[in-house]
Amino acid sequence: MAASRKIWAFGSGKGGTGKSVICANIGVYLAQVGLKVVMVDLDLGGANLHTCLGLPAPTRNLAEFIHRRENDLSNLLHPTPLAHLQLIPGTQYGPDASAIRYQQQRRLIRALNRLEADLVILDIGAGSSTVTMDFFLAAETGVLILCPEPTAVENMYQMLRQLLFRRLRNLHDYHRYRAILDGLWEDSRSQSLRTPWDFFRVVEEASPEAAGRLREHLRAFRPGLIINEVRAEEDRELGRSLKSLCRRHFGVEAEFLGTVEYDDSVWQSVRKRQPLLLAYPHSRPARSIRQIADNLLYRSRHRPAVTSAKGAA
Amino acid sequence: MNPFAGFSYYEILEISRSATAEDIEAAFQRMCSIYGLEGLAAYSLFTPEERTEILAQIEEAFKVLSDEYRRREYDEVLREQRPPAPPDAGPQPSLPFDQDSTPTLAPVPAAPASPPPEEAPPPEPPKEITGESLRRYREALGLSLDRVWERTRIRKGLIQAIEEENRSLLPAPVFLKGMLLAYARALNLAAPEAAAQQYLDRLAAPAS
Secondary structure (H helix, E strand, O other), rough: OOOOEEEEEEOOOOOOOOOHHHHHHHHHHHHHHHOOEEEEEEEEOOOOHHHHHHOOOOOOOHHHHHOOOOOOHHHHHHEOOOOOOEEEEOOOOOOOHHOOOHHHHHHHHHHHHOOOOOOOEEOOOOOOOOOHHHHHHOOOEEEEEEOOOHEEEEEEEEEEEHHHHHHHHHOOOOHHHHHHHHHHHHHHHHHOOHHHHHHHHHHHOOOHHHHHHHHHHHOOOOOEEEEEOOOOHHHHHHHHHHHHHHHHHHHHOOOEEEEEOOOOHHHHHHHOOOOOOHHOOHHHHHHHHHHHHHHHHHHHHHHOOOOOOOOOO | OOOOHHHHHHHHOOOOOOHHHHHHHHHHHHHHHHOOOOOOOOOOOOOHHHHHHHHHHHHHHHHHHHHHHHHHHHHHHHOOOOOOOOOOOOOOOOOOOOOOOOOOOOOOOOOOOOOOOOOOOOOOOOOOOOOHHHHHHHHHOOOOOOHHHHHOOOHHHHHHHHHHHHOOOOOHHHHHHHHOOOOHHHHHOHHHHHHHHHHHHHHHHHOO
């Protein structure tokens, strides 16, 4: 599926990284600067984006669309405290992401692309289920959020690894290389090929043609990284290190978008059920989030167009 | 697998060829903190043994590049397009053959009397998996190396090396396995995994 130009997706290899809070506040900031923003809570089964935006749990949510009780996604838009920002809430009960069938997902992605907005922001559930990954890959910009903790870093790599191979499988002429890639990929799961880069090297050895094709296909895959809950100065270095490791051992040019500080203002704002940017606009994490959003805007403007010409302006 | 295989010392330290002494020092510190035991970023990517190996390579790169004389020598070597001489440098560069100019290393003549007559039953899959038996079976199926390449995208030279059990041209067993699986599937063997394993076991045994 073609990457959409106006969808940004936020994912996380592990729960509890503060993804929804960051996501909500990036949405708030972009609405504040005048963009028409729709936020979609795709953390199905564990939806809480509405709370981060200061709304009570809405009854009409994405489940209506998924179960075809509602065919027009725009009828599920809920207003938020900000004029330019609307929310399509997720489900707290009912189907979780893994229960969505492929067709339902395609239909949802098509509908998301048709929403009237400058920007659609997806808050994707944590972990790397196929559905999660497909939402992530359907976006123009995919961002991974993690904390400076071994577990979060480990899960981030797992997710990145899965994303990479998922993306490779979407290659339209994958079947040409299926025989060799499937075999090697199976092998790489048994840990003998620890990193995707090892995998590419083996592919290179077996078939330079296949390797060239894969590299070319991966070049456009540039996930962003945000490090949340930063407490020490060396945590900031983590971003640079991850970027370097992603390039060398994954063959992926990740973009380090910035860090967000660990700060009481964050949980206080959640407690107050208000977006941080409205409750504590001058706090350090609020400033960092605005900076990250600016980075994303800059990046979005300066990236080569990848989509087909089929755009509803 | 050596995570830095094929990297020059400059690439290992992530610096340009024109890096100054200070750049090199700073890069060295940075790499040590990334790959060091406390490094959070490389945690879970490598085993402790791999980390030790990586750190040794980083140190070697630093030692050479921070020594003006040795660096100049190394630059010479780089300029001649030679790989940065790993300690157990093999005789050939990493890609010993091209896709199409496969060296014909004295092909083993096929066993006589194998070409099946018109009404012959389908060839019997090999009971014992050896390079030779794989080749014979492939030929009995009427599959050329080109056909196998089309099906698997494995370079012809490598398929030949598998059939010749040419250890010097074959990749390490862990990487070879995936190729063997692909090859076994291309031959429609009933149990590709078992076949691949048998081949690997045979290869692991001391050459008779």
